[in-house]
Amino acid sequence: MPNPPPGRPAAPQSANAGNQLLILMVMFFAIMILFTPDIRIAIGTALNYVFLPAIGFGGNLPIVTLLIAGMLMILFSTIVRHFFVNWVEMARNQRIVSAFNKEFRKARLDNNMYKIKKLTEVQKEVMAKSMSGMQTQMKLMPVTMIVIIPIFAWLFLFVTQHVTTSTFSVPWGQATDLLGTNLLPNWILLYSLLTLPFGQAIARVLKYFSFRKRLQELEKGKGVADASYH
Numbered sequence: 001m002p003n004p005p006p007g008r009p010a011a012p013q014s015a016n017a018g019n020q021l022l023i024l025m026v027m028f029f030a031i032m033i034l035f036t037p038d039i040r041i042a043i044g045t046a047l048n049y050v051f052l053p054a055i056g057f058g059g060n061l062p063i064v065t066l067l068i069a070g071m072l073m074i075l076f077s078t079i080v081r082h083f084f085v086n087w088v089e090m091a092r093n094q095r096i097v098s099a100f101n102k103e104f105r106k107a108r109l110d111n112n113m114y115k116i117k118k119l120t121e122v123q124k125e126v127m128a129k130s131m132s133g134m135q136t137q138m139k140l141m142p143v144t145m146i147v148i149i150p151i152f153a154w155l156f157l158f159v160t161q162h163v164t165t166s167t168f169s170v171p172w173g174q175a176t177d178l179l180g181t182n183l184l185p186n187w188i189l190l191y192s193l194l195t196l197p198f199g200q201a202i203a204r205v206l207k208y209f210s211f212r213k214r215l216q217e218l219e220k221g222k223g224v225a226d227a228s229y230h
Contacts, residue, residue: 030149043150044157051154059162070195077144082206085136088214093129100126159187
């Protein structure tokens, strides 16, 4: 195998392989929990001691229970991503990729072979910027899945064994069964409907504070530079 060119570090292939292996192991763990009844019931029963008295409400308010459990999961995963993903850097990389794609399309429309050649030379580096944020979030998946999947196992147990009535009303139906299925179980669809807007709102708030903090740092740095100049 040829050595990497001088001035360029070798790609951390072993680290990437380790991360991919960890992600695969967590996904296998998640599939085992979701599709193996004995494991799912065992984990759900264990979590019953915590969640049933805390947010079970005696099985009388299943929608509220789904909402609270979903908010806890969304809040946990969003906060974890917030502390490990550099949103400012991600936004910068997105702008770079967008500008590159615009120039590449323009060069192809103009049949500017020289510009196409130059852009092609840096395409790999630009695409790496595009993938960096996604790779970071993929690395965080094992952490979030280890928490989220057991809670889903408990919700399944709660909905199937502890809910006093599984019928609820929605704008498109007066008698919808939580245990019914429309591509996915209705309780999962309801969970998504209730919690996804909350997750988007939390993510936007955290991003706002990240960008605000970065702007304050830039303004402070500019002020220090101006003071030093004078």
